[in-house]
Amino acid sequence: MxxxxxxxxxxxxxxxxxxxxxxxxxxxxxxxxxxxxxxxxxxxxxxxxxxxxxxxxxxxxxxxxxxxxxxxxxxxDYFQPENEDFKLTLFEVKYASKFITLQHRQVLGALMSLGIKRSKFGDIRFSNETVQFVCAREISDYLITNFLEVGRAKVTLKEKELNEFSPQAEVYQEIVTTVSSLRLDVIGSAVYNISRQKIQPLITNGLVKVNWKTVESVSFECREGDTLSVRGYGRSKVTAIEGKTKKDRFRIVFHVWK
Missing domain, CATH: 3.30.1370.160 (Ribosomal Protein S8; Chain: A, domain 1)
Known part of the structure; x- marks a missing residue:
């Protein structure tokens, strides 16, 4: 093992x-x-x-x-899976979109406030004024009855076909730089262009995630392919670690999502 x-x-x-x-x-x-x-x-x-x-x-x-x-x-190996076997439900959030603007963190927070585990729902997507999310079918009836507010906005849910899920528009900037080590505080400082002194307390206070898991150690070693997110600064990914320079610094390539 x-x-x-x-x-x-x-x-x-x-x-x-x-x-x-x-x-x-x-x-x-x-x-x-x-x-x-x-x-x-x-x-x-x-x-x-x-x-x-x-x-x-x-x-x-x-x-x-x-x-x-x-x-x-x-x-x-003999089983032939169908889409139905994944038991997914897509909801569109109906709200007064002419007067209210909803944000991802608000929708996520409203769902979590119902006592639902994050693992029970999938992507939350925004397209213009349309807000949609997919969830496990076993909680869909509960959501229809109880998901009534996001912040101060009154909302209702309308079930949609899965193929009506809005496409994800991802815009990112590719940056190439060098760093002295692969420590989380060093990588985070380079990616988000903030000092190590500023990012270290963010890490120790649980505001930084690597691969969707909170990491509170500033000396945590990052690897190629790691996805980082810092609350208030956004998400990025270490797409390549291209060896060392003549000055013994790591050359890294990363994507920062806008």
């Missing part, structure tokens, strides 16, 4: 064990296993752990092709 763990970070061991339990359940019960919504890093781990296993396969679905958060379906 150690040979499997060595490919991942130490803090990911618990999730890896969960994936192995899911796989074992499929093998022993000869039936599919549907997970809650997983972030992209968790999806990557699931795919790596399941791999090309001859007895168990895995597929992901989050509404449409370009969704970020998706449910995973692990299933026996």
């Amino acid at each position: 150690d040979h499997l763990y060595q490919h991942f970070r130490r803090e990911e061991k618990h999730f890896i064990d969960q994936v192995l339990q899911w796989k074992e359940s499929v093998i022993t019960q000869y039936s599919p296993k549907l997970t809650d919504f997983l972030d992209p890093r968790e999806q990557e781990i699931v795919f790596s752990v399941i791999g090309d296993h001859s007895e168990v396969k895995v597929s992901f679905q989050g509404g449409v092709l370009d969704t970020e958060r998706k449910r995973a379906l692990l299933y026996p």
